[in-house]
Amino acid sequence: xxxxxxxxxxxxxxxxxxxxxxxxxxxxxxxxxxxxxxxxxxxxxxxxxxxxxxxxxxxxxxxxxxxxxxxxxxxxxxxxxxxxxxxxxxxxxxxxxxxxxxxxxxxxxxxxxxxxxxxxxxxxxxxxxxx
Amino acid sequence: xxxxxxxxxxxxxxxxxxxxxxxxxxxxxxxxxxxxxxxxxxxxxxxxxxxxxxxxxxxxxxxxxxxxxxxxxxxxxxxxxxxxxxxxxxxxxxxxxxxxxxxxxxxxxxxxxx
Numbered sequence: 725x726x727x728x729x730x731x732x733x734x735x736x737x738x739x740x741x742x743x744x745x746x747x748x749x750x751x752x753x754x755x756x757x758x759x760x761x762x763x764x765x766x767x768x769x770x771x772x773x774x775x776x777x778x779x780x781x782x783x784x785x786x787x788x789x790x791x792x793x794x795x796x797x798x799x800x801x802x803x804x805x806x807x808x809x810x811x812x813x814x815x816x817x818x819x820x821x822x823x824x825x826x827x828x829x830x831x832x833x834x835x836x837x838x839x840x841x842x843x844x845x846x847x848x849x850x851x852x853x854x855x
Numbered sequence: 856x857x858x859x860x861x862x863x864x865x866x867x868x869x870x871x872x873x874x875x876x877x878x879x880x881x882x883x884x885x886x887x888x889x890x891x892x893x894x895x896x897x898x899x900x901x902x903x904x905x906x907x908x909x910x911x912x913x914x915x916x917x918x919x920x921x922x923x924x925x926x927x928x929x930x931x932x933x934x935x936x937x938x939x940x941x942x943x944x945x946x947x948x949x950x951x952x953x954x955x956x957x958x959x960x961x962x963x964x965x966x967x968x969x
Contacts, residue, residue, distance in 0.1 A: 742882035749911065767911075767942040774913050778881045824914045824950075831949050 738789040740781055748777045748791050752802070755793045759800050760854040768832045769802075769852055775825035776804035776848040782825075783807045783846075792841075799851040809844040861908070862890055870966040871899040876908030879916035887916070891923035891934070900932025903965040907938040912946055924956060933957060935965045 736751045738744040752773040753766050761769060777789055784807030794801040829836045829850060836850035860883035861876040871894050879887060894902060902923065906912075924934040935957040939947060947953040959965040 742880070745880050745882055745913075746878060767945070770911065771913065771942070771946065774880060774911075778913060778915065781881070824918075828914055828946070828949065 733792055733794045735790065735792040738777075738791075740784075740786055740789045742778070742781060744789065745774050745777050748789070749774050751791060752793070756800060756852065759793075759795045761800055761852050762855060765852055772829045772832050772836070772850060773802060773804060775828050776802075776806075779825040779848065780804060780806045784811065787811075792847075795854065796851075798854060800854050801849065801851040803839075803841055803847040803849050805841070806838070806846040806848060811846065860886060862887060864890070864894070866899070867903075867962075867966045870901045870903055872903050872905060872962060872966065874905040874908065878911040879909055879919070880911065880913045881915045884913075884915045884919045888919040888922065891919070892926065895923070895926040895930050895932070898930075900927045900930035902927055902932065902934045903937050903959075903962060904934065905937045905962055906940060906943050909940055909943055912943045914946075914950075917946065917950060917952060920956070921952070935959055937962050937965045 734755045736748065738747055749770040752769050756766050756769050773791060777791070780787065780789055787807040788805055790805040792803045794803070826848065829848060833850035833852065836848065839847055839849045841847050859877055860879060863874040865872050873890060875887065877883065891902060904920065920934065920936070927934045937959050938961065939958065944953070947956070
């Protein structure tokens with residue numbers, strides 16, 4: 725487990741193991757509180773990050789489990805890596821739970837979707853307002 | 856590392872009560888799945904799951920409860936949820952599963968049919 729925080733972003737990298745999902749949730753809630761996410765949104769935030777990590781493990785069980793939180797002027801943007809750079813973002817088609825994970829995140833946060841970060845790693849990205 | 860998931864069972868007439876405490880996620884949910892499977896497979900197919908102590912539940916946890924409900928119904932019983940906390944109520948609501956499970960406020964209400 726390694727965690728870093730600079731003035732412009734916070735990140736945590738975890739072993740690709742479901743045992744570390746609780747750590748990812750704790751990271752999300754801690755950063756959220758620190759940058760002013762309303763308390764009533766923290767449960768949604770923890771659920772979204774946890775589901776995104778679970779989806780990452782379904783997509784690539786040996787890939788890295790990395791959560792990045794980027795504060796902007798009025799939001800906190802989360803990016804949860806889904807496997808490795810250059811790989812397609814594709815949990816197994818028969819993995820219904822992984823499919824449900826993304827749907828849940830989309831219900832919780834309107835702007836949620838799958839994108840690529842700067843090094844080409846697929847990420848689940850969504851943002852939460854800060855006060 | 857992950858929080859512990861505590862599972863306590865007791866029998867109340869025809870019902871088996873499972874009190875769940877902690878976080879139910881991809882890591883911990885298999886333990887709940889195994890317990891429900893053992894109970895339903897062993898003839899205890901009327902199960903009330905107490906959720907008052909559950910601070911977090913993800914889609915894997917929901918999947919375990921749905922699978923448990925199916926298994927109990929196939930065996931002639933049912934699976935009820937009791938006193939879900941606000942985060943659990945929310946995830947049940949946004950997935951529409953609050954209309955699928957019998958949900959009760961108290962354990963005595965859930966097991967009244969024994």
